[in-house]
Amino acid sequence: MPELSTAADDQFYREYILDHFKNPRNYGRLESPDISHEEDNPLCGDVVGMDFRVKDGVIEDIRFHGRGCAISQASASLLTERLKGLPLEQAKKISKDDVLGELGIEISPARIKCALLSLKVLKVGAYGLADEDGE
């Protein structure tokens, strides 16, 4: 059998991922946000939405909401931490690898979509980039 990146390693549900899942940062909604966008992953039902307040090109405040698996929700929570206070221009440069790297665990192909859902919300919502190849 070829080597596959696999979820079957003990690191998968690392403490801080579980922590972000159970105690999501920046969770909730903003009142009259400048940008608000939601995406879902119909295959597993994960939903992530984000509200942004932007001032002088900087993400001044951010909240996310949603439901779904630990990966999708922890990944959204982690992303909001990174985004808060970031110039939009820099936010644009956040890549898939950045997000996966931040999770710090091997994500199996079947769970990649969960991990990247919040990035999709950012890309499509905050600067209208349709993530054309989905994944």
Next chain:
Amino acid sequence: MPELSTAADDQFYREYILDHFKNPRNYGRLESPDISHEEDNPLCGDVVGMDFRVKDGVIEDIRFHGRGCAISQASASLLTERLKGLPLEQAKKISKDDVLGELGIEISPARIKCALLSLKVLKVGAYGLADEDGE
């Protein structure tokens, strides 16, 4: 491998089958026959037709024509020999096994249709029995 009836035996092209193929009996057409019918086997292009003269329920004269492989033509020739002078009522009783038996060789599944084409001409032509299951 399971045992199959097979064409791969030395008896297949027995002398008298070749003889019937090369020197077909009752070959040709009848003038104003009482019954005339033709069938073909589109898959291999075999054609057999028969003309019958019937008097008092007896096949008084018969001719066949056609083209195709040795099996189909020899089988037609053999069948006409058997039919000539036979009451129609008895002709009706001729079965597949009779025809195959008369050929006296093992016919492989792929060639059964060749061997039975002339019987089909008899059944459909002489007394309108659609041979509903093909072979």
Next chain:
Amino acid sequence: MAIRTLDVAAIRKDFPIFETGIAYLDSANTSQRPKQVTGAMMEYFETYNSNIHRAAYRIAEEATVHYEAAREKVRAFINAASTKEIVYTRGTTEAINLVAYSWGRKHIKSGDLIVLTILEHHSNIVPWQILAAEKGAHIEYVDIDEKGELRQDQFADLLRRGPKLVAFNLVSNAMGTINPAREMVAAAKKAGATVLVDGAQSTPHQPVDVRALGCDFYAFSGHKMLGPTGAGILYGRRELLEAMDPFMAGGDMIRTVRIEGTTYHDLPWKFEAGTQAIAEVIGLGAAVDYLSGLGMDAVRAHELEITEYAYEAMSEVDGLTVYGPPPSRRAGVISFSLDGIHPHDLATIADRDQVCLRAGHHCAMPLMTRLGLAATARASIYVYTLKSDVDRLVSSITEAQRIFA
């Protein structure tokens, strides 16, 4: 007649994959395949590999004989009247699409009613949605009650409106519900409908008799019943199949092709265009032999035993909800959810223990929407399932609860 019991230890020896140590609880998705099935395919590949129907040499005749012998095995297995009623397809999905195209395009008209159920697999919904949109027909879905069983009162009401077609599964893949198919077919026929039964989940797991069932069409997949991928069956009553136009066209399904026009072959070959999945059909024949050898009553009895065991074990887990009816009225499918733990996370944790569990919508999104769920976890069983597979699942669940506590 006493029902034999399965010798599961002996059965498992026929499945080399179990040497990997997996607890395979996803048989409703696709089953494992025994050596007898792959061996029949390998025998074809290595000793008489050739095309069927068209050739004039020994190994091709042998291939043809095996290919057609499998059809007779399938016929006997579901008690159809004739092999003319057994059409090879890739699986249930192609079988249903064949009916939607060849029967549906001809018979469904504007304003016609098609009755489905909320329990259906996408393969028994989407082809009808497309057909209905094309023809201006409309679809009604029989709902379920709180036990996950079809609302027969509603079904009766819908029948009163004279549907042209009624299509439903005998067993739901998403909840395991065994529908009262015989009664439903009888009522639908009485109402004048043509009836298609999706047998994808029933054929592998219980005795099936299409004539007793009385339906017009019956579809199932080989890969869910120990056969290889790539081969499945459409059963159709002969009069209906005779009156239908071909679905696909090409080699082998024709009698004569002329520039001026074409005539078609007899049943069942009229519906089998092009080179078929020969090795796979031969493998399916071997799967039918294998199941017949076990006895379908024994298969059902074994599955009921494991299902009851699982149902009980899982009922004892705090925060675990099982969907659908009690074991006696369900097949070996247990759909469930855990408070606070997403099914995908559970499946990933189970996977660490080599427990193969399905998580998702099970290709039954309308049912999920109806239940207000995005996804469930699903354990499904078969002839090779052990009680210890269930035990392993339960300990994965416990482990997940520990992690997510």
Next chain:
Amino acid sequence: MAIRTLDVAAIRKDFPIFETGIAYLDSANTSQRPKQVTGAMMEYFETYNSNIHRAAYRIAEEATVHYEAAREKVRAFINAASTKEIVYTRGTTEAINLVAYSWGRKHIKSGDLIVLTILEHHSNIVPWQILAAEKGAHIEYVDIDEKGELRQDQFADLLRRGPKLVAFNLVSNAMGTINPAREMVAAAKKAGATVLVDGAQSTPHQPVDVRALGCDFYAFSGHKMLGPTGAGILYGRRELLEAMDPFMAGGDMIRTVRIEGTTYHDLPWKFEAGTQAIAEVIGLGAAVDYLSGLGMDAVRAHELEITEYAYEAMSEVDGLTVYGPPPSRRAGVISFSLDGIHPHDLATIADRDQVCLRAGHHCAMPLMTRLGLAATARASIYVYTLKSDVDRLVSSITEAQRIFA
């Protein structure tokens, strides 16, 4: 770049069937399959057997990875731009029917012209006949000249009439003619037609580059190129596939299914409804690896050598007529007839010597009618064919002539 030569003795060791002693001269019908292909299928069955795309455990991911890796192999093999353009089907026939349904039903209108050739296989005729009859379109067939090559003058005339669709095979299975496909596609595209190329006989036997070819659709079968039965390919240019409706509907080809309506998955999965022929696709991937390893230039060179040898040997037989062009312009297919001996009788006699020869209309009845023949005998070759296989054929022919003298 020097073309490698095939080590046929080594190749034959990969095909256990040759231990039976057959001289297999029916590869245009279906090829034999090497251990590498059946081995890849067995590896799936025995170590990671599971369904794809839908599951959340390791072996299912492994199955998905292999299934999609085969798509990339096929893409590279025919030099398509993207794996989105590679759709799995059962074979050439299903691929062409998919286009006839999903593209044809939408684009072919009353009065439209469809151009085919008299060299076509039934699979590239009958779907268009049915479509034309349904839509009130009509079909013209490009004829052949006395050498068995397409009459390009007539093709040019037909193009002037602005056909909507042009469909033809790159290599004829009945006569072996290699058509000047690149020029024909270019001319047809210039005339505004959509172009489908039937690659069933070209893909296995010569290098293929669909982008250089420039066609819109290209169809072929795995089982003719060392792959298992049950898996084939439709290549389609992305814009065309994007704009097409799904062919079959069911599991896996959807994004969301709701009672109110359904949205479809991205390419290529939009066209892959239901459980696919997973093991077979994996086997096809292994077949592509095998052929790529040999090098398609080397494959063609070997076949040309054997074809020339056979052509010469058979030209020396009294009363033997070979149909079609000289070896340099034909693939490894030799269609012929013997004076006074029906092809079926010849095939039966050859079979006694374990020589596997095809006899019949080769699913090309319009061509047979055009040639005034009911059937021909056909010898066809592949990577494993030896000159001694040809010698055995010639001695079977001599034997038949002795018997029928």
